[in-house]
């Protein structure tokens with residue numbers, strides 16, 4: 001059985017795609033079989049994987065126009081279910097489908113034994129597609145920047161995930177909050193992290209690994225590579241490798 005992790009945050013630009021791409025690559029380097037799923041019609045993950053313009057993707061899969069094995073693109077230990085820009089229209093279609101929140105789960109169950117980890121890259125909203133990811137997942141990870149003390153978005157994600165857990169997926173749990181793009185030595189970011197660490201609701205739920213700010217992370221995606229291929233000695237490669245270690249310790253095969 002694979003461990004299915006939704007990487008979710010209703011804000012854009014919080015490092016979701018960067019985390020799926022590079023955590024996926026880091027886990028694959030550690031001999032894990034990894035499937036990444038692009039649920040964002042902006043297709044950034046698909047582009048970074050070099051699979052732009054693929055005709056058959058997650059939208060076709062969720063609306064029954066393609067089978068799961070026909071949409072998976074494999075590259076060694078690392079596979080992808082791509083997205084294309086038609087995903088927006090398919091999300092609209094899905095909204096009339098009974099049981100629409102279960103469509104991704106239903107499909108991923110078919111390949112759950114073929115992968116150790118399935119990482120889902122969510123769109124920057126909490127609509128039908130993000131709900132699909134929470135219904136399919138065992139854990140969700142919220143990447144965020146230590147940029148202010150207002151964790152309003154986090155409250156909304158927690159509220160929705162609690163509803164999903166209660167009504168649709170009792171096995172859903174917060175995997176953790178991941179601080180990204182961090183300038184760790186600034187007093188301000190330390191203070192923001194501390195304020196969340198002190199919050200009882202998140203006790204023990206903040207990853208020990210922080211992803212530091214690193215230009216290689218920005219450049220690598222744009223050059224259609226993960227950071228391990230693009231800059232193996234960079235801070236980004238180091239941090240995502242640490243994160244993979246931490247995740248394997250938390251929920252890898254014992």
Ligand SMILES: Nc1ncnc2c1ncn2[C@@H]1O[C@H](COP(=O)(O)OP(=O)(O)O)[C@@H](O)[C@H]1O
Pocket residue numbers: 011012013014015016017018019044124180181182211212213214215217218219221
């Ligand atoms: N640790 C980091 N250091 C520097 N830039 C980063 C880092 N993480 C992400 N970025 C950049 O920030 C932007 C937004 O990240 P992205 O992963 O696309 O966010 P999301 O998928 O949540 O919208 C991208 O340009 C990405 O390259």
Ligand SMILES: [Mg+2]
Pocket residue numbers: 016017018040044121122
């Ligand atoms: Mg993204």
